[in-house]
Amino acid sequence: MRIERVERPLALKDELVKFVFRVYQGTDGAYPALEWVKEKPSTDDFDGFRKVYEPFLQFRLGEEFDELYVLRDEGGKILGVIALVYNLEGKDVWWVPEEIKGEKTGLIEFFMVEPAHKGKGYGSKLLNFAIERLKGLGKEAYIVTFPNLEAYSYYLKKGFAKVMDYREFVVLRFGEGQ
Template structure:
């Protein structure tokens, strides 16, 4: 079956190269739908790693170094099978995609939630999401997700007990019920 471990990344920036390749595999498997790269005028082809690296690399570095409060990596036999990040220190942070109404000390965001396409359908997403929800609750935070309504993830979150709180620009904000 293989060894599966969930580990907290002590130095997320040290994983940038490995994570960039992982995220690119997710990007490829979704035909370029996720990550959405909504700030890019001309999105790279889902087969263009170098184009993806140029566009997404600086954003990933920002997220790893300045945005995520905690990053967890699910590994199967040493390979990244999934990721989830928590953001809960929202005050004073440049998180333009989070509505002011939920930027408070009670909000915890689940971010960077992805499963490698090879490992989908094995329960790893459920394991990561359950862990993230429990971790935020243990910190006294209310779990939230900011996503896009057109992504498959939107329906997944609803099935997993999240409820829509509001539309915000092109995003939708969900909260664990």
């Protein structure tokens, strides 16, 4: 297993759409939430999923993420992904509360492990890598997530603590209260 930085994220868009669709299937449509879609595609409708998700992913890859990393197996298949967003100035990150927007803020985003590989430590490897990378940049690690996702309790177990509710989200910070 190796974590590699993606230097040209948009070049990986097609592979990432397929990866995220596998996550969508493996979570029975729970993740990604596709909260902006009126009628979510079924978990066997790749074309429908791609139609609604690809433009969103293109925006995130091209405009939002400051760094993108993938975890690949020995054959090169993507098993997990994680992105960092730390240059918040001028970005339309409407889901991030003003109270935490600052030069010390580093967001962990787009964190997924293919469900078929859950429980093998891949998520921990990616998350620890992201936290350490943000620390190295002088940033505090934050996650903005939905409170009803399984990931919420995972983040709490990994040393994140809730700092606030914001809109339909919950904001977590690594090491808060420790």
